[in-house]
Amino acid sequence: MLTLNAIHSYYGQIHALKGVSFTVEKGEIVTLIGSNGAGKTTTLNTISGLIKPRSGEILFEGQRIDNLAPHEIAKRGISQSPEGRKIFGRMTVRENLEMGAFNRKDQAGIRHDLAQILELFPRLRERFNQSGGTLSGGEQQMLAIGRALMSRPRILTLDEPSMGLAPILVAQIFKIICDINQQGTTILLIEQNAQMALSIATRGYVLETGQIVLQGPAKDLLASPQVRKAYLGG
């Protein structure tokens, strides 16, 4: 469904991705793990078009998307819940969710999805007319995921959904990610919390200083001594 082929990207002057290749198949949860500065966010931003790759190609459903503008990529069905959540703080929860559906015109479908997202995240219903900036970190994360879902994406990319959240909230968020996947949305999950990410993923890739160093089914990676040593604390 989504394929990266030998992508080289620069983050400012830094050569952040040095030939990254991976694929995500329909219906999977694929996780990209790695430590801080490995290039995880750069990878996502390259997919969504915020960063243009210097070389390599990105294919989405068989078509090249690496030369498209971010809004065109969003229109094709790649939706991102960005790192640090990036909620529109001066807009209400409702407006934030509506921003997620910016390119949709099917009013009935939008209403249906809105209802479903409020079902998924009851906290957002309580805060519906509050401005996004007043939400707690966990609520903002829910809003970011909900907003990304409002576009009814073909593939949902999540950048560190566990960042800065209490363990109990992290478990809750990951449970919801599984639910979303079971309802048929393909997911690309980027995480520092390798344990959590690998426990729900189908397959995983390990990114180190801009290169994929390890890949395989999530179960194998969880068991691999190399991963255990580097990311799971022994």
Added chain:
Amino acid sequence: MYLFGRRIDASQIIVWIIGGVLFLLVLIGSISTLLTERYTVKQWLDFIIFGAAQGGIYALIALGYTMVYGVLRLINFAHGEVFMSGAFSAYFLAAALDKAMLLNRYPIPCLLVIAFLSAAVSATVAVCLERIAYRPLRRAPRLVNLITAIGASFFLQYTFRGLYGSGVEVYPDIAILKGDFWGIRKTLLVVCGSALAMLGILYAFIQGTKTGRAIRAISEDLETAALMGVDVDQTIAITFAVGGSTAGIAGVLYALIFSQVNFFMGFVPGMKAFTAAVMGGIGNVPGAALGGFLLGIFEAVGPSLFLDGLGIPAANQLKDVIAFTLLVLILIFRPTGLLGERLAVKRT
């Protein structure tokens, strides 16, 4: 040094003293003016209404500054010239209609056509400005954009000078706007009313429409807005067009009050409107409107109220001093503007 348990440094004390002295001067001046009963209540009302009309014009121009700042973090110093181009188009169309004897036969349709054309011309100028001068520099350091803006401002001024000369062109009279209505100059009423209506329409546009929401999203976070599927380039162009057309309307209203145009006329109102935008909190749309009206009224009332009482001769010529002193005071005591967010508190 500590005061009331808070640490305060010397420069802050000096600033507060300056502020206090100015405030005292204003107070003494106002009291002595009011005690001597130099002006009648009717005259004060006239000052205020004139100020409100002028302030409405500032507010309309200020919106363009503040919206463009919102989406691009750029002070578009050529915005005063966008306003000037609107006033010029209004003049040419009005003069032509006057010659054809239509202006006073069908005044209201004519005025509407003039307003529409001026808004269109100003919007076009603003959009071209964005396309030619700012978009290629989107990723350049901000100082580069600022200098480009000043260059664009000169370019527009001297283009108009080259085309139409440096003289002052006098606006034709519009009979229907002559005279008073309930003791108030009709022109001022029309200007105030149109400005308020435009501000209302614009506010509804920004709060209530999808495009308005896209503009607000870009103002908060350009990249995330793009991720949501907002076409950033297009929305920025629309922002310029909206800001430009309000400046064009402001140009028409300005020409109604002052009934003359020249190539340099954009500079001072542009500066004042920029001041108003900063006073209200740059990037904040209601703030720009509030700042505009406040500045206009202060300028109109101030010289007679504060300065006459202090025995300053020809106080009226000092109205610009009052306007910019007000700006300095607000920047000292409320650096983020009246309705501005406090950036010192974190911004996510």
